[in-house]
Amino acid sequence: MRTYDEILQDIKKLAKVSSNKELCEFLDIPYKNLNMWQYRGVIPAKKLIEIADKLNASVDLLINGDTNSTNLPKQTxxxxxxxxxxxxxxxxxxxxxxxxxxxxxxxxxxxxxxxxxxxx
Structure with missing residues (x-):
């Protein structure tokens, strides 16, 4: 299983942002939420689903990686x-x-x- 940091890096890559602040703005979440996820080492499942939807990606992609895949977005x-x-x-x-x-x-x-x- 991938680590929180690996998943977060892929989310940033898909969102085309480089900083945590930019990611929070993109996801429309308070910065303290991101800090809490980092402290706990996990993104809540409900939020991960919301993030995947916003990125037009599958939750499986976020959890398992391979953001270099040519078949990146889920089908709408x-x-x-x-x-x-x-x-x-x-x-x-x-x-x-x-x-x-x-x-x-x-x-x-x-x-x-x-x-x-x-x-x-």
Whole structure:
């Protein structure tokens, strides 16, 4: 697992800032928050998700590194045709009305199984 300092360096690189002060301004957080993260040696998970979204990067990228990758940004919904299909839009509308996490768990499990099989 990478250290806090390594993750912070990559966040700065992606944000195209060099100092902690610039990073705080970019992330719109108080400087004391950054100091607390440094003292604890960890960025809170919720904040890491927010940072990834702001940088248009995946949390996995921030945690595991490789910011030199050519496939750096995550796909946004506008760039992913599967997320624009009528079937997916219908699913989202129905899920908003009737869905819950319990309903999603078997779907997620099935997709993970498909992912695992496709990598074999």
């Amino acid at each position: 919904p506008a760039h992913n045709p599967k997320l624009q299909s009528e079937v997916f839009k219908e699913f989202l509308e129905l899920f908003k009305e009737y869905g819950n996490d319990k309903l999603l768990l078997p779907i997620i499990d099935k997709l993970k199984e498909i992912e695992r099989i496709s990598k074999e």
